[in-house]
Amino acid sequence: MMRSRRDFLKTTSLSVATAALPPMGTQHPVPHSFVPKKTPTIMLRSSWRDANIGDQGHTPGTLRLLERHIPEVQLLLWHAEPRPETEKLVTQNFPKVKIVRGNFYTGDTLSDELKAAFDQTDLLIHNSSQSFNYGLYNYEWGGPIRALTPFYYCYDRGIPFGIYGQSFDKFAPPSQYFFRDILNRAAFLYARDNESLNFLKAETFHPSILEFAPDGCFGIDIRDERKGLAYLKQAGLEDGRFLVVIIRTNTPHFNEKGEGNLLNPTKPTPGQQEQDRTRMAKIREVITHWVRETGYKVLLAPEVDKEMPQAKNHLYDQLDATTRQKVVLRDTFWNADEAMSVYARAHSLIGMEPHSLIMGLALGKPVVHVRSHFHGRKGWMFRDIGLPEWLFEVDESPASAWIDQLSKIHRDYPAAKAKAQKAMAFVQKRQSETMMAVRKIVGLPSTK
The missing domain is CATH 3.40.50.2000 (Glycogen Phosphorylase B;)
Incomplete structure (x- = not known):
């Protein structure tokens, strides 16, 4: 009734x-x-x-x-x-x-x-x-x-x-x-x-x-093709021939006026700074291996505006000269529609943040999520939609495990895309x- x-x-x-x-x-x-x-x-x-x-x-x-x-x-x-x-x-x-x-x-x-x-x-x-x-x-x-x-x-x-x-x-x-x-x-x-x-x-x-x-x-399904395609051309990124990398660090938001919080500390402790150095060293290892194994490029993409200088300092500037030639640093922030147009042309994505990876899955792209438990339970959603093999604990797992998964994705890309599509069928x-x-x-x- x-x-x-x-x-x-x-x-x-x-x-x-x-x-x-x-x-x-x-x-x-x-x-x-x-x-x-x-x-x-x-x-x-x-x-x-x-x-x-x-x-x-x-x-x-x-x-x-x-x-x-x-x-x-x-x-x-x-x-x-x-x-x-x-x-x-x-x-x-x-x-x-x-x-x-x-x-x-x-x-x-x-x-x-x-x-x-x-x-x-x-x-x-x-x-x-x-x-x-x-x-x-x-x-x-x-x-x-x-x-x-x-x-x-x-x-x-x-x-x-x-x-x-x-x-x-x-x-x-x-x-x-x-x-x-x-x-x-x-x-x-x-x-x-x-x-x-x-x-x-x-x-x-x-x-x-x-x-x-x-x-x-x-x-999500929105795109800004005009901006996205223009950026790809300017950055020299070819369709299906680049890996997107997204990071998250223990750093404050831009223009932070308060005390911040555990996720975005205004004054990172020595322990938090060391944690960032350790995590970014793993990411650099992934980037170097990807470039050497595939010959494809890497895009350092921001999910949060504060991470652009961190990607430069912790990743781009510390890569060897040969690897750096294959890496593109995005140093201007964007909106979700332009990001979607760029992600639609990526080969795969790996990241510490979940939502760029969600966008990638929505576009049918394979993704690897290296989560921090400080970010809460949300990272488990990748397991819960049928992708446990693509989920890792950033601090507990070695970079070699992430590299192995990306290598599997690259070696049998059609199977990886089918896996992403199956997960999205469950989501839908x-x-x-x-x-x-x-x-x-x-x-x-x-x-x-």
């Missing part, structure tokens, strides 16, 4: 102002479906940083899934902070999507634009990220509170909400009680890795839907299944 939004409101005792919540551990009812307006509206909260093409890539990826599988809905994209570069990608590739702007602290201080957007919304989706953690990188409450407060606002008004393709890593006490209370009210929690899913189950989370769904970035199946669940939540019939 379908449940109306008005009926749901009658059962709701929560308000943002009073926070009068039911007892902990209660199974919280969520409207799985209701009689929608003629055109349901879904609001996607996304676009975490412009200076990270992975954070850019979540947005067009999930928007494409929503457009493809739920074309009947009106889509709103919520940018809590200014994101001019991501907005360019959206306006160029998703002309029907309306962008709404404004931060959210309490229900009483919403801008008129944001309040009107919530009044129109039939489902709020928080896109892929690591927003719902406490104690992973720091013990600041501001980020988690800003992520959770809109859910209370939605719950108070009978608006279903959910989280798509998220990693959950740590709820330091007593935060688990707060996270559990509101997230148990969600229409869905889709975790992008099975480690996160098992973590939530162990912490007794039980929303209406608790399942695996790939990171939203897997849906889960994307379709999760989007069918979203259709039901906004009152639309399945398309199957």
